[in-house]
Amino acid sequence: MNYQRIMVFGAHQDDELVMAAGMARMAANNTQVVVVIMTNGCEGFPTPELKDTVVALRAKEAEDARRVLGVARYVNLGAPDMGLVNSKEMLQKVMRIIREVRPEAIFTHGERERHRDHIATRDLSLEAAWHAGEPVCADLGAPWRTPHLYYYKNTAIEGPAVLYDVTEFAHKHAEALATQVSQHTLFGRTRESYLEEAVRIKAHPPRTVLRFIIHPWTNLNRFPPLD
Numbered sequence: 001m002n003y004q005r006i007m008v009f010g011a012h013q014d015d016e017l018v019m020a021a022g023m024a025r026m027a028a029n030n031t032q033v034v035v036v037i038m039t040n041g042c043e044g045f046p047t048p049e050l051k052d053t054v055v056a057l058r059a060k061e062a063e064d065a066r067r068v069l070g071v072a073r074y075v076n077l078g079a080p081d082m083g084l085v086n087s088k089e090m091l092q093k094v095m096r097i098i099r100e101v102r103p104e105a106i107f108t109h110g111e112r113e114r115h116r117d118h119i120a121t122r123d124l125s126l127e128a129a130w131h132a133g134e135p136v137c138a139d140l141g142a143p144w145r146t147p148h149l150y151y152y153k154n155t156a157i158e159g160p161a162v163l164y165d166v167t168e169f170a171h172k173h174a175e176a177l178a179t180q181v182s183q184h185t186l187f188g189r190t191r192e193s194y195l196e197e198a199v200r201i202k203a204h205p206p207r208t209v210l211r212f213i214i215h216p217w218t219n220l221n222r223f224p225p226l227d
């Protein structure tokens with residue numbers, strides 16, 4: 001995981017937090033972590049009164065989580081929640097951001113997703129990772145082939161994986177989830193309970209290991225990078 005730049009794709013604000021401790025460890029290691037969220041999260045309101053403000057609220061929560069984890073940059077591509085479509089327009093938006101950031105590794109949703117936006121995010125990010133490396137659509141930036149592709153969320157158990165020890169940063173997961181106030185009803189938790197959990201974990205961190213499944217398009221002959 002000794003990368004200079006990585007990109008983490010999530011369908012909604014908070015999906016990427018499955019690997020919060022991993023992002024925190026990489027960021028502490030001077031890796032530039034860029035999070036790309038596909039949708040605006042407009043359907044994530046647990047009570048009707050929040051309907052009109054949930055998009056702004058989730059944007060603020062995403063910014064709070066970004067600061068907690070040391071993520072360098074957070075990008076929201078603004079597709080409607082529950083309405084993300086693997087369209088040419090979205091594909092080109094993703095290609096453009098990949099070519100701009102030039103990540104050495106991409107982390108995306110796995111093959112066992114059920115939510116339509118999660119499935120579309122996986123497909124869009126993988127397709128765009130390939131297209132971005134082809135000599136096409138020159139107006140979207142210079143071609144960039146991302147060498148390493150991983151699934152970080154809802155993956156099958158089989159397949160080669162990188163096990164990443166994040167014990168020292170395990171508390172960052174709870175700290176990041178504490179910022180996602182609009183989603184606490186969904187999680188069945190409160191901000192206070194997450195913050196207490198973070199303090200507990202920090203005092204006595206349990207051994208915590210993240211498992212990143214290596215996507216088959218990753219060329220293992222060039223793994224890990226030589227520089």
Ligand SMILES: [Zn+2]
Pocket residue numbers: 011012015115118
């Ligand atoms: Zn999601």
